[in-house]
Amino acid sequence: MLRLSHLMWAMLLAFLLWKEIGVLSHTANKSRMTSRLFSQMPPEETGVAFRHANGAMGEKEMIETMGSGCALLDYDNDGKLDIYLVNGAGLPSLSKREPQYFNRLYRNEGNFRFSDVTSTAGVAGNGYGMGVTAADYDNDGFTDLYVTNFGSNQLLRNGGNGIFVDVTAEAGLGAGGWSTSAAFFDYDRDGNLDLYVCRYLEYELEKQRYCGQPELGWRSYCLPDLFPPASDLLFRNNGDGSFTDVSLEAGMARVKGKGLGVTVSDFDRDGWIDIFVANDRTRNFLFRNKGNRTFEEVGLQTGVALSTDGVARAGMGTDFGDFDQDGWPDLVVSNFETEGLALFRNQGSRFFRDESGERGLMEASFPYVGFGVRFMDYDNDGWLDVFVVNGHILDDIERYKPHMTYTQPKLLLRNEGRRFSPVRGASTNSLANLTVGRGAAFGDLDNDGTIDVVISNNNGPCELLRNDVGSRQNALLLKLVGRKSNRDAFGTRVEVRFRKGVHTLEAKGAASYLSSNDPRLHVGLGAATQVDEVKIHWPSGKLQTLTVLRAGFLYEISEDKGVIQSLRLRSQREFHLQKT
Numbered sequence: 048m049l050r051l052s053h054l055m056w057a058m059l060l061a062f063l064l065w066k067e068i069g070v071l072s073h074t075a076n077k078s079r080m081t082s083r084l085f086s087q088m089p090p091e092e093t094g095v096a097f098r099h100a101n102g103a104m105g106e107k108e109m110i111e112t113m114g115s116g117c118a119l120l121d122y123d124n125d126g127k128l129d130i131y132l133v134n135g136a137g138l139p140s141l142s143k144r145e146p147q148y149f150n151r152l153y154r155n156e157g158n159f160r161f162s163d164v165t166s167t168a169g170v171a172g173n174g175y176g177m178g179v180t181a182a183d184y185d186n187d188g189f190t191d192l193y194v195t196n197f198g199s200n201q202l203l204r205n206g207g208n209g210i211f212v213d214v215t216a217e218a219g220l221g222a223g224g225w226s227t228s229a230a231f232f233d234y235d236r237d238g239n240l241d242l243y244v245c246r247y248l249e250y251e252l253e254k255q256r257y258c259g260q261p262e263l264g265w266r267s268y269c270l271p272d273l274f275p276p277a278s279d280l281l282f283r284n285n286g287d288g289s290f291t292d293v294s295l296e297a298g299m300a301r302v303k304g305k306g307l308g309v310t311v312s313d314f315d316r317d318g319w320i321d322i323f324v325a326n327d328r329t330r331n332f333l334f335r336n337k338g339n340r341t342f343e344e345v346g347l348q349t350g351v352a353l354s355t356d357g358v359a360r361a362g363m364g365t366d367f368g369d370f371d372q373d374g375w376p377d378l379v380v381s382n383f384e385t386e387g388l389a390l391f392r393n394q395g396s397r398f399f400r401d402e403s404g405e406r407g408l409m410e411a412s413f414p415y416v417g418f419g420v421r422f423m424d425y426d427n428d429g430w431l432d433v434f435v436v437n438g439h440i441l442d443d444i445e446r447y448k449p450h451m452t453y454t455q456p457k458l459l460l461r462n463e464g465r466r467f468s469p470v471r472g473a474s475t476n477s478l479a480n481l482t483v484g485r486g487a488a489f490g491d492l493d494n495d496g497t498i499d500v501v502i503s504n505n506n507g508p509c510e511l512l513r514n515d516v517g518s519r520q521n522a523l524l525l526k527l528v529g530r531k532s533n534r535d536a537f538g539t540r541v542e543v544r545f546r547k548g549v550h551t552l553e554a555k556g557a558a559s560y561l562s563s564n565d566p567r568l569h570v571g572l573g574a575a576t577q578v579d580e581v582k583i584h585w586p587s588g589k590l591q592t593l594t595v596l597r598a599g600f601l602y603e604i605s606e607d608k609g610v611i612q613s614l615r616l617r618s619q620r621e622f623h624l625q626k627t
Contacts, residue, residue, distance in 0.1 A: 084477070084478070084515060084516050085477045085478065085499075085500070086513045087477040087510060087511070087512055088159055088512070090508070092159070092160075093161055094156075094162055094163070095130065095153050095161050096508075097132045097134075097151050097153075097508065097509045098507065098508045099114065099115055099135065099485075099503055099504060099505060099506055099507060099509065100134060100135050100147050101114075101505060101506040102135045102175070103506065104139075106138070107266055107268050107269070109248070109250060109274075110135075110175060110197045110225070110250070111138070112268050112440045112442075112505070113177065113227070113247075113485065113561075114483070114486060114503060114504070114506075114561070115134060115177055115178065115505075115561060116133050116178040116488075116561025116563070117130065117131060117133065117487070117488045117509070117561075117562050117563075118131040118181040118562060118563035118564075119181075119489070119501065119564055119565045120192070122152070122154075122189070123154065124189065125155075126494070127155035127494065128155055128490050128491065128492050129152065129153060129154050129161075130153040130155070130161060130488075130501055131170065131179055131192060132151045132153075132501075133176035133177065133178065133486070133503070133561070134147075134148050134149060134150050134151070135148060135506075138252070139252050139253070141197070143171060143172055143174065149165055150171055150176055151171075152164050152165050152168050155492065157493075159493055159511070159513060167209060168209060168210060168211055169203075169212070169213075170192065170203055172194055172201065173196075174197065174198045174199060174200075175196055175197040175198060176195075177195045177196055177225075177226060177227050178194070178195040178229060178561030178562065179192060179193065179195070179561070179563055180192075180193050180195075180228075180229040180230060180231055180556060180557055181193075181563040182240050182537065182556055182563075182566075183240070183535050184202075184231060184242070184284065185288060186238070186239070186534040189205035189206070190205055190535075191204050191205045191211070192205070193231070193242065195222075195227060195244065196226060197225050197226075197250075199222065199223055200215065200220060200226050200244070201213060201215050202220045217288060218290055219282070219289055219290050220242065220290055222244055222280055224246050224277050225247045225249075225250050225277060226244050226247075227246065227306060227308075228307060228308050228309045228557070228560065229243060229245065229557070230242070230322070230555075230557030231535075231556060231557065232320050232538060232555065233284075233320065233538050234281075234283075234340070235283070236319070236538075236588075237284075238286075238531060238533055238586075238587070239284035240284055240533050240535065240537060241282060241283050241290075242281070242282040242284070242290060243280070243281050243282075243299075243311075243322055243557075244279060244280040244282070245307060245309050245324060246277035246278065246279055246306055247276075247306060247307060247327070248271055248275065248277055249274055249275045250274050255269075258270070258273070265443065267441055267443055267447075268440060268442070271327050271328055272328060276304050276305045276329055277305070277306075278294065278299065279294070279299050279306050279332075280292060281293050281294045296341070297341055297342055298334070298342045299334065299342065301344075302332060303329075304324060304326035304330070304332055305326050305327040305328060306324045306326055307326070307327050307362060308324070308363055308364045308381075308561075309323065309325070309365070309557055310322075310365045310555070310557050311323070311537075311557055312367035312376040312553055312555070313336075313538070313540065313553070314349075314375075314376050315397050316375070318338070319337070320537075320586075321334060321335050321342075322334040323351065325362030325363060325365040325380050327361045327362060328361045328383075329359050330346055330347070330352040330353055331346050331353075331359075332352070333345050333346040333351050333352070335397075345397070348397075349397055350391065350398055350400060350401065351378060351391050351399050354401070360380075360383065360389065361382050361383035361386060362380050362381070362382055362389075363380075363381045363382065363383075363416075363417060363420075363560050364381040364417060364420040364421075364435070364487075364558075364559050364560030365379065365380045365381070365420065365558065365559075366378070366420055366422050366558040367553070367555075367558070368421075368422030369431065369550070370390075370392075370422060370430070370431045372430070372549070372551075373393075373395070374395075374542075374549070374551045375393035375394075375551075376393055376551075377391060377392050377393050377399075378391040379391075379408075379420055379422060379433055380420070381412075381417025381418055381420040381435050382417060383416055384413075384414060384415060384439070384451060385413060387403055387412045387413045388403060388408040388409065388411075388417060388433070388460075389403050390402050390433075390467075405466075406465075407460070407466040407468055411458060411468075412437075412458060414450075415435075415437035415455050415458065416437055416438060416440060416455065417436070417458075418435075418436055418438065418486070419435065419484065419485065419488075419502065419559040419560040419562060420433065420434070420436075420560065421435075421489045421558055421559050423489050424571035425459065425514060425516065425517055426461075426516050426517050426519070426520060426571070427496065427517040427519070427520040427521060427572065427573065428520055428571055429547055429573045430464070430571070432459065432461050432462045433459075433460040433467060434457070434458070434459050434489070435457065435458045436482075436484030436502050437456065437457060438455050438482060438484040438485065438505060439452065439454075439455065439483070441453065452481070454483055455484065457478040457480075457502075458478070477512055482502070482507060482510070483504050484502055484505075485503050486502070486503040486560055486561040486562040487500060487501065487502045487559050487560065488501045488559065488562040488563060488565075489559070490565025491524065491567070491569065492511070493513070494601065494614075494616055495517075495616055495617045496517065496518060496523070496524065496569075496599065497514035497515075497516075497517030497518050497522070498514055498517065498565075498569055499511070499513050499514050500512040503561075520571065521571075521572040521575060521576060522569060522570060522571050522598065522616070523598050523599065523602065524569055524570070524600075524601040524616065525567060525581075525601075525602055526568075526601060527539055527541075527554055527567075527568070527606075528603065528604065528605040528606065528611075529585065529586070529587075530607045531585070531587040532585045532586040533586065535554070535556070535566055536554045536566075536585065536586075536606070537554050537555050537556065537586075538553070538555070539553065539583060539584060539585050540583075541554070541583050543570050543578055543580075543581050544581070544582075545575045545577065545578045546575050547572075547573060547575060550570055552568045552570070554566060554568060572598050576597065576598050577596060578595070578596040578598070579594065580592065581596060585606050587606070589606060591604075591609065593609060599616050600613045600614060600615055601615075
């Protein structure tokens with residue numbers, strides 16, 4: 048027994064030493080890869096000259112502060128991601144008659160060049176825009192758009208001919224009130240995408256209050272505490288182009304929050320997709336899918352509703368992702384100044400632990416007001432990092448807090464295994480640009496195997512950030528096509544095995560803030576040149592296993608046939624040569 052005990056201790060020490068060497072090596076590799084990160088692509092080169100207009104007339108309406116979202120989608124099925132940007136409207140009319148308030152669709156022409164196809168596509172919008180989510184809700188092979196507004200929302204069906212048609216009325220998706228983020232997902236696994244819509248406050252323009260310090264003549268935007276919360280909505284897809292509001296019977300209508308961000312995941316690995324909602328200054332919601340078309344709200348029980356000291360934070364953006372590679376989806380939430388980013392680590396037992404402080408996120412994000420946020424592997428080393436855009440709500444915050452600023456930088460926090468550290472230095476000039484950041488969408492705009500970022504700034508120009516560092520290591524992309532499952536394959540869990548371990552990913556579009564992301568799965572591989580095995584758990588229940596996929600390719604995988612197409616990804620060097 049004594050010899051066995053010594054042997055076990057020796058094996059344990061060897062394992063711990065191996066893990067320590069791996070973490071140190073991982074950290075060293077990270078430090079060598081920060082010479083240049085992103086290039087901010089100017090509108091005269093890209094053709095994306097969008098500028099968000101909030102319609103402010105001096106009345107300090109709260110809707111002016113929330114900015115708007117953006118979506119990455121391949122609307123014409125040419126293999127390149129296009130960009131949709133949501134805009135505000137005139138106040139108090141909520142009119143989009145003037146072109147400065149149009150939502151805009153930009154077609155990707157390749158080489159980071161885009162053309163404005165808003166007029167021909169018919170997607171200028173019809174209200175004061177907030178967010179957007181993109182998905183093929185009718186399984187016809189073309190990606191559609193759902194735009195959330197202050198007022199009636201809009202469902203734009205892609206006709207497959209470059210033109211979208213407003214089918215809101217026949218679909219029954221007008222909603223109303225103040226809608227924010229939305230998510231398409233298949234909650235009942237019937238192969239049709241359902242829709243969750245966050246709503247913020249019970250708010251009317253003509254009943255705006257005077258906030259600030261009137262004795263000094265200071266009028267400021269009000270805080271959400273003065274207005275009652277609104278209930279979110281869940282719509283079930285009937286499979287015939289129409290939807291049914293099932294908010295009451297499903298359980299969403301029983302609680303009210305101030306919903307701003309939404310993301311989805313099967314957090315407890317029971318085979319049913321769950322919903323997380325980031326609420327502003329009220330407790331967050333985690334709706335656990337019970338598998339019988341109903342949900343139970345378990346935010347408090349699971350540990351994601353409040354801060355560690357029991358306080359409701361001002362949640363804005365959010366995302367699920369397996370940052371520690373243990374196979375369980377973790378959760379990140381952006382919050383208000385002095386609250387910091389929340390990082391909830393999934394314990395695998397229907398409970399999360401807030402590790403924001405010990406993982407370094409709290410310290411790095413403490414001074415900022417965070418909005419769009421995403422887990423993303425920016426350098427393709429196989430570990431999920433965190434990107435967040437920031438910007439204050441109050442345009443006169445310096446009057447009240449001289450150390451705070453209205454415009455703020457972005458944050459890129461690199462995953463070093465045990466902690467996240469902010470990436471700083473000359474390489475981050477594009478991130479240091481001060482803006483009033485709101486929505487952010489993430490995806491590979493030039494098909495070079497790296498994740499680029501599109502940012503919508505409140506009452507300012509949008510930003511396109513081209514990733515310049517990720518192509519130094521290997522990656523592959525997976526485009527999933529459902530057959531029995533929904534065509535977008537949302538809700539599919541994928542386990543990618545290669546020499547360094549196993550990545551676990553989930554197909555979804557909903558994450559960040561008011562925005563919709565590249566639906567393709569991005570897999571950073573570091574120095575590995577191939578994937579040994581891919582296990583695909585489709586929502587229909589089918590398990591599909593593929594072997595030996597090479598790095599540097601985009602693989603299109605169908606539920607019934609496996610790999611149906613593979614396309615070589617362009618390296619960054621090839622991109623620069625073609626551009627020159």
